[in-house]
Amino acid sequence: MLHEIEKDLEKEGLSQKEYSELLVRLLDYGVICRDESQIEQTLYDRYVRLEELVGDYLSLLGIRIQHDRRFQFVRLFPPGAQVPGMEEDQQNTGSPSFRQRLNQNEVALILVLRAQYDKALREGAVDEQGCVMVSFEGLSIAMKNLLKRSLPENVTDRKALFRKLRQLRLIQLQNEDSVEDGDLWLRIRPMIMSYVSDQVLSELMAETQEKNAEGEAVAEADAGTAEMTTDVPGEPTAEDESSESDDDSENNDGENNSDAAEIQDTASEELPESPAVTAEVADEEETDSAEASEDEDAPEQATDNKQPVSLFGE
Structure with a gap:
């Protein structure tokens, strides 16, 4: 050979x-x-x-x-591996030879990369080399939406994660040290299709949609319960009682005011004549006595005694 x-x-x-x-x-x-x-x-x-x-x-x-x-x-x-788009290896089924074990962070990121690549395919956002550009921020958001997970917080673990995927040639990244930058962009290679099959992706998306639907149903149920608790039909709330008490106080004040007005009108009718009339009567008496005892200056004295009448506006 x-x-x-x-x-x-x-x-x-x-x-x-x-x-x-x-x-x-x-x-x-x-x-x-x-x-x-x-x-x-x-x-x-x-x-x-x-x-x-x-x-x-x-x-x-x-x-x-x-x-x-x-x-x-x-x-x-490796022997016995299931490869999307390739026939199953019947001779080496179940063989563990040459297999690489990926940790949970690597598997999660590969699943999200596959979902992002499929989304870009539907939108036609693929370049001539079959690669897809995705931002680091968009990748983090997609991981939270799909798997409810986050990228490693530790910088060393994050660098090791992206270095591993770069070695597998699933992504193209110039420098792993730039993974701390939120504005980082990376390229997803088309060979991601051979790592995650369409069936696995469909199951992942279906499970995600089911979880989202359950979350929305729970949120709606909580909102309905909150509404029933706060607004019970047929029972007045504290605001209603306060408004009713305010209305009653206003009505009572209005009635009191009207009663006071009536009392004032009645009192004004029962009062004696105005000072102008009283002054006029007193003036006439003084005039009569003056005619009997005083000389010709009496009219001027009478005129002076009439001044209070003009002051009160007869």
């Missing part, structure tokens, strides 16, 4: 060392993206030339290869 491999390598003008370098890179990282770096660009172009030879060697290990020529990436899947 090695002899045949060497012959094929000679035809392509490549050495056994270059062939081994390509295999080691694939088995180590599990993926090669041409637009990731200059090194991976060289390795991808080398894989295109040795695709059949690499496939024959890896098939002996039960490893399957996904080669996307449009978006120019190669990904390996």
Whole structure:
């Protein structure tokens, strides 16, 4: 077999060392993206030339290869893995070989990235490389809405999380140190489709909608209970009682005022004549006595005694 491999390598003008370098890179990282770096660009172009030879060697290990020529990436899947868009491996079902265990934060973020990518596909917001741009803030909001989870608060854990997804080539991020910036933007690669199937995404969205509906129903029930508690039909509230008491006091004040007006009118009718009339009667008596005892200056004295009449406005 090695002899045949060497012959094929000679035809392509490549050495056994270059062939081994390509295999080691694939088995180590599990993926090669041409637009990731200059090194991976060289390795991808080398894989295109040795695709059949690499496939024959890896098939002996039960490893399957996904080669996307449009978006120019190669990904390996371990024996027995269920891959969306690929037939199930019947020979190595349940084999744990070459499998990577992801923690809960990594799984949660991958699910949210898949949901964001599917949303962008429906909206047509996909670039020529099949990638989707998403902001760090939008990613955090989507995680809270879908999974009721938050990104790690610890900066070190957050950097490790995004570094892992970058190594898996699920996202494209220039620098993990920038994950503290709220204005950060990252690219979701199209290979996210092979990590989360449409069935898993549909179940996730259905579960999220069901939880949201239950939350809305509980909120409406609480609001209805609050309304029934505060506004009971047929029973006056404290505000109604206070308003009624205010109305009664106003009515009583109005009645008291009207009664006072009537009493005042009655009192004014029962009062004796005005001072003007009294002064006039007294003036007449003085005039009569003055005519009997005084001389011709009596009229002037009478005139002076009439001054109070004019002051009160006869």
